[in-house]
Amino acid sequence: MSKWLRENLWRHVVGVLVSLFALFPLYLVIISSINPTGSLQITSFIPQEISFNNFAKLFNDPTIPYLTWMKNSLIIAGTVAILSVVVGASSAFAFSRLKFKGKRIGIQLLLLAQMFPALLALSAIYVIMERVYNFAPAMGLGTQPGLLLVYMGGAMGVNIWLLKGFVDSIPIELDEAAKVDGASAMQTYWLIFIPLAIPVLAVVSLLSFIGTFNEFILARLFLVDMDSRTIAVGLQGFIGGQYSQNWGPFAAGSIIASVPIVIIFLSLQKYIINGLTAGSVKG
Amino acid sequence: MKALYHGKTTKFAKYVVVALVIAILAMLVQSAFASHEYEIAAFLTVALIVIAIVYLTEISIPFKFLIPGALFLFAFVIGPIVYTVVMSTFQYQTGNYISKPEAILKVQALGVAPDKAGTTFDVLVGRNSANEYAILASDILTRRYFISSSTSKTELFPVDVEVNSDGIAQKGTGFTPLSGEERLASDQEFAEIRFIYNEPFFIKLEGSSLGAVNQRILEYKSDRDVFVNLQSGDVYSDSGQGNYVNEADKEEILQPGWRSPIWFSHYIDLFTNDKVRKPLIGVFIWTIIFAALTVLTQFSLGLLLALAMDRKIHGRRIYRSIFILPYAMPSVMSILIWGGMFNTEFGAINNLFGTDIAWFQSAIFARVAVIVVNLWLGFPYFYLITSGALQAIPSELSEAASIDGASPRQIFSKITLPLLMQIVSPLLVASFAFNFNNFNLIYLLTGGGPSSPLDGDIAGATDILISYTYKIAFGTNVQNLGLASAISVIIFIIIASISLYGIRKSKVLDSFS
Numbered sequence: 001m002s003k004w005l006r007e008n009l010w011r012h013v014v015g016v017l018v019s020l021f022a023l024f025p026l027y028l029v030i031i032s033s034i035n036p037t038g039s040l041q042i043t044s045f046i047p048q049e050i051s052f053n054n055f056a057k058l059f060n061d062p063t064i065p066y067l068t069w070m071k072n073s074l075i076i077a078g079t080v081a082i083l084s085v086v087v088g089a090s091s092a093f094a095f096s097r098l099k100f101k102g103k104r105i106g107i108q109l110l111l112l113a114q115m116f117p118a119l120l121a122l123s124a125i126y127v128i129m130e131r132v133y134n135f136a137p138a139m140g141l142g143t144q145p146g147l148l149l150v151y152m153g154g155a156m157g158v159n160i161w162l163l164k165g166f167v168d169s170i171p172i173e174l175d176e177a178a179k180v181d182g183a184s185a186m187q188t189y190w191l192i193f194i195p196l197a198i199p200v201l202a203v204v205s206l207l208s209f210i211g212t213f214n215e216f217i218l219a220r221l222f223l224v225d226m227d228s229r230t231i232a233v234g235l236q237g238f239i240g241g242q243y244s245q246n247w248g249p250f251a252a253g254s255i256i257a258s259v260p261i262v263i264i265f266l267s268l269q270k271y272i273i274n275g276l277t278a279g280s281v282k283g
Numbered sequence: 284m285k286a287l288y289h290g291k292t293t294k295f296a297k298y299v300v301v302a303l304v305i306a307i308l309a310m311l312v313q314s315a316f317a318s319h320e321y322e323i324a325a326f327l328t329v330a331l332i333v334i335a336i337v338y339l340t341e342i343s344i345p346f347k348f349l350i351p352g353a354l355f356l357f358a359f360v361i362g363p364i365v366y367t368v369v370m371s372t373f374q375y376q377t378g379n380y381i382s383k384p385e386a387i388l389k390v391q392a393l394g395v396a397p398d399k400a401g402t403t404f405d406v407l408v409g410r411n412s413a414n415e416y417a418i419l420a421s422d423i424l425t426r427r428y429f430i431s432s433s434t435s436k437t438e439l440f441p442v443d444v445e446v447n448s449d450g451i452a453q454k455g456t457g458f459t460p461l462s463g464e465e466r467l468a469s470d471q472e473f474a475e476i477r478f479i480y481n482e483p484f485f486i487k488l489e490g491s492s493l494g495a496v497n498q499r500i501l502e503y504k505s506d507r508d509v510f511v512n513l514q515s516g517d518v519y520s521d522s523g524q525g526n527y528v529n530e531a532d533k534e535e536i537l538q539p540g541w542r543s544p545i546w547f548s549h550y551i552d553l554f555t556n557d558k559v560r561k562p563l564i565g566v567f568i569w570t571i572i573f574a575a576l577t578v579l580t581q582f583s584l585g586l587l588l589a590l591a592m593d594r595k596i597h598g599r600r601i602y603r604s605i606f607i608l609p610y611a612m613p614s615v616m617s618i619l620i621w622g623g624m625f626n627t628e629f630g631a632i633n634n635l636f637g638t639d640i641a642w643f644q645s646a647i648f649a650r651v652a653v654i655v656v657n658l659w660l661g662f663p664y665f666y667l668i669t670s671g672a673l674q675a676i677p678s679e680l681s682e683a684a685s686i687d688g689a690s691p692r693q694i695f696s697k698i699t700l701p702l703l704m705q706i707v708s709p710l711l712v713a714s715f716a717f718n719f720n721n722f723n724l725i726y727l728l729t730g731g732g733p734s735s736p737l738d739g740d741i742a743g744a745t746d747i748l749i750s751y752t753y754k755i756a757f758g759t760n761v762q763n764l765g766l767a768s769a770i771s772v773i774i775f776i777i778i779a780s781i782s783l784y785g786i787r788k789s790k791v792l793d794s795f796s
Contacts, residue, residue, distance in 0.1 A: 011591040015602045018588055021659065022609050025620050028631050041629035091352030098345035106349075113360045115782045117720045119749055120771045121363035123756045123764045124370060128323070128363060135318035136311055153359020156352055185344045214613045216723050221757070232615040236727065243623045243630075250623075254616040265611035266604075 029251045038248020054248035069234035081209035084155040092163035114157030147222040155208050166200045203271040231257045301338045367768045374525035375765035379540040386541035394501025402496040405451045412457040419458045423450035430458050431478040549769035562742040570747040574718040580658045585665025610663035618727040621656045646744035672706040712785030725750040
């Protein structure tokens, strides 16, 4: 056995085996989506015939409002991504740079809030939004604006925390120099902090986008109407319990829904991994 | 550029936005008050006042930055946390969902029964002379006729009515029958009217041409806060658990009940009531095993990969991109896909291995499936982390050890691994806390099953605390929001202590302690 084999063979064996494990479900979904029968049962792991029936069904079958689901998801996740960062950035700036009474308690409260999974307060959120519905039906339980508000609140803790970490890393000398030149807090924020932070704001908002796109249970509780559902809730309801019947279109639908997320993720890899080591876990 | 932050236009725009927000909040406050949602109205009022003070004066610059985020946090994170704690001290479940005054009205409405003789009248529906909905009732045996509405009753003499061959009045003085169409449209309303008879008796319609004499049997005595059964004389009093209970027979409960404060009963039940405690302990143990096994398997595979790739081998970049894919996929989609793959009859797993395992029908196989799927979802995370950590360990250490004659195995176990663990242990803790509440995986893959609903037990073999709590709160049979909230509070205490421990280890708090 040569030295190369001794040192590297096991690395490739591990690499290939784990690659097979990682790729198997993805490969299966792809061949299912182009399988003309659309059935869960795969007669051969090598496709014999290619058809785009399943994709066509998604866009043409009126019982599957796939495009509406996709649109809902993009609008909801997009709005949350932008607004939560706009609101979160200013709070993060205050926590990191400005002096005020109760800052210490504020930070501890924030720390507590950002590690509290919204899931735990599910019953409370449900009851509160049911009551909001009583007097403001447009933004209570069962509505997209209501869900959006809940998402905004939920994203706030983590976003402020992440952004605060970033602001902390900007050298304070910049602020002090600006202050010497007579800049107000507002000016420091808009003229120094925001231009420096734009790449980070973009990353945090894309992370919020992925997180919201992936959120299932609140959306499921809030959005009952077929046409108001997000893609996650829609596809789950569509496949739920009927794997054998709806597998083909589901496979096609999940590929289309996953592609944008995978692309965002891969292009942000570097930033996300930095964020990961800061202690946040993707949901 | 500077003008933008001091200019008149900017200031004007600011006032417009603030005024708009205040106006919207004021409208919401007003309608919340009108709908008796006082707690929410109070919160919105406070928010309105704070916004007005902070943005219309120069009291505090930092608060101008803080307020929007803080309000969202209070409304949708801290508010619900407090509300969860409050709900956990209430009897709050199906049958105890409304407030006490509402429950009293409902009990009164439901507390009726036919009179003992089962008296009925033939009736015709229409309007009386005051143009109210009314009935023209006929007793064909005694030839007694009367018009009755919900507010008045008029006896008619036989000369005032025209009867058909059966002796049922068809027309009467001061009574206008409804046309067929009107009759159909008002069907629902008629069914709910209590037509006057002799107090405490009244007439209810049964079908379109029959009126039955009913009696109010439950009377609310507001001075003693009890219901009295007028037929049997039984007294029903407030049990303190959100229901009126028969004083003579504690098993007999009036429905509906109301959400009533019961303080720590739910918490005491969690520890002492076998019906609650037994399934909870089972679920709790599995939650710990699940989270621990998940972290262990994900970390081990991630570490193995990181070690294998810790050298510039051919195709390393390709391997790396492949390994990241499961992590980049939206997890909801991945879990649903795996659900199909574990299908017994047609699933790819049984197909691939030539087995015939009913994965989600057997407790042990379902648990294996959950762990395998979670391994797939999470190993890339630990691969990324550990390979990063390996690079952070200075190579001088292992070089020095190897000069001293240490074998590669010794270097790994004595130097690399301990250093690595020091770096990643806070992340292991965080991952444990995250998986402790990994609701999506359980809910979407197995639904918590398999379970044996025959024993009346809603906990399944793969249910973790959070999915079990969800079933208690939003299940199909009984929805017990109070008990679910109590369990949520317990989970939060566990998670908060785990996370604080992790944070202390990673010394995030250093910056402000």
